[in-house]
Amino acid sequence: MAATWEDFVVTMDAPPYRDGRGYFDHGEMRVEMATLGSGHGRQNTVITNVVNLFALVKGLRVAGFTNCSFYKAGEQGCQPDVAFYLGEGFCLPPQDNAPIDVNRYGPPTLVIEVGASSFRDDLGAKRLLCERLGVAEYWVVHVAARRVIAFSVAARRSGEIAVSEVLPGLDMAVVMEALDRSQTEDDGTLMRWLMERFQAG
Template identity: 65%
Template structure:
């Protein structure tokens, strides 16, 4: 008689692009498991969201344009600044995020070490400015992720609507947020100027765009 065999139940792969109930340990384990380790992960209020959507030319281009605007403005105005692309920011056990772009701005921030560890918000503080470039994730960027960044304590949160070249920006304070038209963490930067740069990027190359930005920010 052949020996009986049994198959261990297979772990269910977590769904992507939606929030699911999870522990912090579940979140960390998912981000160490292919293919999720090549995506973006968010954790807040005992829920996690894994994003694996391909990032097209609109997302990639508009992300670079927004970073150019912030960097040029900071340089023009003598603001100390450090930017992070798709960096992981963790408040261990409570929340984690991977914004498309994040900036520390101001005289007092400490530069995190240049290693592969997520940036510890308890040590280095939350980013001054967090930015999400919203294609398929646009509605969630304005909803649950906005709450995440409020709880994390960023200074400002921007959402870029790729389809419309629109920037929806929020000042964050005391666990809440309000929509703004002029940045406070980049004092005097109008969000309509960022939108104008995004619009120009549809037809202009970077050399022409940077030349225009340099003049506009003078």
């Protein structure tokens, strides 16, 4: 719906919406209040573990944020399922209850949306928002299909990729195989398999 930045900030701070997730871009606001099922929760956990384990094995600096708000005051606001700062150049934001100020700390390097009921919006409006926010890479997990669609973002435009650029060498085929395996394997078994794959690569 059409809204001002001030409308968005007030709405997201109101008691009925504190447990929701909100997005603001180009004078449009969206608030999501849908309940999340086990598919969303499980695949969110698996995809987070994949990124963290890959960064650990490859010696990459990483900081992850689950359901955290990122605001570029007056312009954009989002609360992705999970986001990561990657590489040597980032500073950790303070761990308080305020949204992360993108003007001060920069946009997250990688944003991941886990799409159950929101899959089309994740591919469309949210991807465009992340392009404008300055995110370097954007992934959408299709819960029902256990598929990952990854985009590299440069010059505020995105293009689909098969291998991550911000996690160099991480093939989306391996990420999707991890999501498939998560249907029948516990986290310990899955992480051991991933560790072997990442160490061998």
